Amino acid sequence: MAFSAFRFGPIAIPLEQVFLISKQSYALVNLKPVRPGHVLVATRRPVARFNDLTQSEVLDLFTQAQRVSKVVERVTAAESLTLCIQDGDKAGQSVPHVHLHVIPRFEGDFATNDDIYDALAHQPRVDNHERTPRSPDDMASEALRLREEIGSQWNEIL
Amino acid sequence: MAFSAFRFGPIAIPLEQVFLISKQSYALVNLKPVRPGHVLVATRRPVARFNDLTQSEVLDLFTQAQRVSKVVERVTAAESLTLCIQDGDKAGQSVPHVHLHVIPRFEGDFATNDDIYDALAHQPRVDNHERTPRSPDDMASEALRLREEIGSQWNEIL
Numbered sequence: 001m002a003f004s005a006f007r008f009g010p011i012a013i014p015l016e017q018v019f020l021i022s023k024q025s026y027a028l029v030n031l032k033p034v035r036p037g038h039v040l041v042a043t044r045r046p047v048a049r050f051n052d053l054t055q056s057e058v059l060d061l062f063t064q065a066q067r068v069s070k071v072v073e074r075v076t077a078a079e080s081l082t083l084c085i086q087d088g089d090k091a092g093q094s095v096p097h098v099h100l101h102v103i104p105r106f107e108g109d110f111a112t113n114d115d116i117y118d119a120l121a122h123q124p125r126v127d128n129h130e131r132t133p134r135s136p137d138d139m140a141s142e143a144l145r146l147r148e149e150i151g152s153q154w155n156e157i158l
Numbered sequence: 159m160a161f162s163a164f165r166f167g168p169i170a171i172p173l174e175q176v177f178l179i180s181k182q183s184y185a186l187v188n189l190k191p192v193r194p195g196h197v198l199v200a201t202r203r204p205v206a207r208f209n210d211l212t213q214s215e216v217l218d219l220f221t222q223a224q225r226v227s228k229v230v231e232r233v234t235a236a237e238s239l240t241l242c243i244q245d246g247d248k249a250g251q252s253v254p255h256v257h258l259h260v261i262p263r264f265e266g267d268f269a270t271n272d273d274i275y276d277a278l279a280h281q282p283r284v285d286n287h288e289r290t291p292r293s294p295d296d297m298a299s300e301a302l303r304l305r306e307e308i309g310s311q312w313n314e315i316l
Contacts, residue, residue, distance in 0.1 A: 050223075050227060050239070051224050051231075053224070055221055058221055058224065059213070059220075061220075062216045062217075063213055063216055065208075066208065066216065069208055069209050073209075079246060080244075080246025080247060080248030081208070081245040082242070082244065082245070082250075083242065083243040084241065084242045085240075085242075086240065087227070087240065087241050088238025088239060088263065089237075090237045091239055091263040092240075093238065105248040107248055109248070
């Protein structure tokens with residue numbers, strides 16, 4: 001089975017932006033990270049709400065999130081992480097597809113500790129036209145670094 | 159096996175404040191909710207970081223969180239939820255014990271959508287002396303309501 005892209009709500013995410021693939025989840029770099037190292041872990045099945053996940057998807061999503069959290073902390077030398085699901089549009093979810101934000105945190109990284117969430121809220125929605133995207137090269141090179149760090153076994157999956 | 163209290167970091171949570179107990183997780187009402195209906199789901203084993211959870215704890219925590227999210231939405235008539243783990247003290251974690259915040263969200267509930275996180279950040283830490291706790295009666299009555307709604311099988315566990 002081969003993929004040229006992963007579905008993220010209505011968006012096609014090119015493989016170059018993906019750094020981990022498991023049976024039911026994948027991890028991707030972010031078009032508009034609130035901080036360097038801010039990445040996403042999503043289900044492979046396009047499911048809008050957390051409560052719609054099967055037990056098997058829940059296990060896979062969050063065990064893969066553990067792998068991702070470990071590598072994000074190592075690569076960024078972060079001391080903590082913000083792990084967050086905006087579950088539904090009233091919670092700021094911009095893409096109707098379950099995804100966990102993994103955001104490295106540091107002492108004093110925001111003026112008050114959780115200004116990070118304002119940053120998260122105010123980043124342009126990835127699916128609107130106001131975004132100023134990072135360059136594809138930037139995103140691909142971050143994904144490559146993370147892919148190497150995490151030791152993803154692409155051959156097993158692709 | 160009987161419990162008179164659950165451990166939440168260094169804090170003893172009385173059973174009256176607990177509304178769901180599974181093999182490896184429990185759900186509790188909040189001393190200082192940022193909004194009515196804001197509750198917590200924690201591991202029973204006192205573990206500080208997300209990455210320290212076993213696979214079995216991961217599955218249990220988040221499948222119980224699904225049950226909790228469903229009942230919180232129903233009871234509060236919320237249309238969305240904020241689901242958040244402050245993973246480490248630099249991320250605002252006040253109690254070194256893995257816990258997921260489940261916060262009901264509504265259209266226009268905060269001036270900008272994610273001011274909620276400021277509220278989350280600025281609530282007094284539950285383990286310091288500045289807190290103005292809700293009354294034990296309030297907390298017990300909320301827990302009782304949720305316990306009934308969720309259909310927790312106490313007898314199987316206690």
